[in-house]
Amino acid sequence: MRLAITGAEGQLGRSLQQVFAAQEMLLLDLPPWDITSEETISFLVRWAPDLVIHAAAMTDVDGCERDPDAAFSVNGQGTRKVALACQRCKATMVCISTDYVFEGTKDEPYLESDEPHPINIYGESKLEGERHVQELLRHYYIVRTAWLYGPGGRNFVEKVLQLAEERPELHYVVTEVGSPTYTRDLAEGISRLVRHPQYGIYHLTNEGSCSRYEFARAILDLGGRGEFPLYPAESYPRLAKPPPHAVLANIRAAKLGIRLRPWPEALVAYFQERSDG
Numbered sequence: 001m002r003l004a005i006t007g008a009e010g011q012l013g014r015s016l017q018q019v020f021a022a023q024e025m026l027l028l029d030l031p032p033w034d035i036t037s038e039e040t041i042s043f044l045v046r047w048a049p050d051l052v053i054h055a056a057a058m059t060d061v062d063g064c065e066r067d068p069d070a071a072f073s074v075n076g077q078g079t080r081k082v083a084l085a086c087q088r089c090k091a092t093m094v095c096i097s098t099d100y101v102f103e104g105t106k107d108e109p110y111l112e113s114d115e116p117h118p119i120n121i122y123g124e125s126k127l128e129g130e131r132h133v134q135e136l137l138r139h140y141y142i143v144r145t146a147w148l149y150g151p152g153g154r155n156f157v158e159k160v161l162q163l164a165e166e167r168p169e170l171h172y173v174v175t176e177v178g179s180p181t182y183t184r185d186l187a188e189g190i191s192r193l194v195r196h197p198q199y200g201i202y203h204l205t206n207e208g209s210c211s212r213y214e215f216a217r218a219i220l221d222l223g224g225r226g227e228f229p230l231y232p233a234e235s236y237p238r239l240a241k242p243p244p245h246a247v248l249a250n251i252r253a254a255k256l257g258i259r260l261r262p263w264p265e266a267l268v269a270y271f272q273e274r275s276d277g
């Protein structure tokens, strides 16, 4: 199989490279491969992949709020261009999307069939990308995931450990609940999913959920900073409002036998991978 990965140097992209190492791969990322440019799209079409995993995105959620044009250009129109490339070379597309397409006010986990309703620019721009994929292609998987962390990434885990070195105490909210997800597990889940020609929307996260505060507690414990003063907070001032309770129910992939392990186990595995270098 010929596989193209966009965002190949991001945290998920790196895990995808590991998991799909046996395949012939085209790795696209900035610089120089900007998914919004015609050169990149023509190059992708000429390479003629069988499968495109589209992980490139503007993922800085507050940055999207500051610069909506850039967010819609990459996450909306950029995704449309990648979908058009897939159409032209008859490739199957995996489009990575997010829990942020939901408003996060439902008490129960969100089903794949629930109507999205984003509450910030990042979520809106990612939803626009999803809609283009659905309009342009029949052979697609939209994989919504959440709270990603993986090797080499600028992620919540690394941020908490770094701040614990720099500050006397930390405060994290109990009012934002989600499912931390290890990119390695997600990449493996995707590799299993693409063997099934059952297209459409999937929710794939590590199982279980926690607040940012609980996640930070687990990170400090595993990072050998169990004594570090960490306090629960009700709110945190930031530009983009996150969905308060955007837990995703994995219904469709579970029917195919694909489930990601519980998030605390996955976090232990990440720390192991980190210490193995």
Ligand SMILES: NC(=O)c1ccc[n+]([C@@H]2O[C@H](COP(=O)([O-])OP(=O)(O)OC[C@H]3O[C@@H](n4cnc5c(N)ncnc54)[C@H](OP(=O)(O)O)[C@@H]3O)[C@@H](O)[C@H]2O)c1
Pocket (backbone or CB within 6 Å): 006, 007, 008, 009, 010, 011, 012, 013, 028, 029, 030, 031, 033, 034, 035, 036, 054, 055, 056, 057, 058, 059, 074, 078, 096, 097, 098, 099, 126, 145, 146, 147, 148, 149, 153, 154
């Ligand atoms: N991170 C999360 O918590 C999270 C949660 C749910 C869903 N997702 C989705 O999961 C996917 C992977 O996320 P991630 O955490 O691996 O993100 P990431 O580490 O930020 O990686 C994204 C990669 O895409 C690249 N990129 C950005 N704009 C591009 C463009 N115009 N053309 C080509 N490449 C471009 C980035 O390059 P630069 O670094 O140079 O910008 C980066 O290497 C994304 O679709 C994201 O929306 C992420």
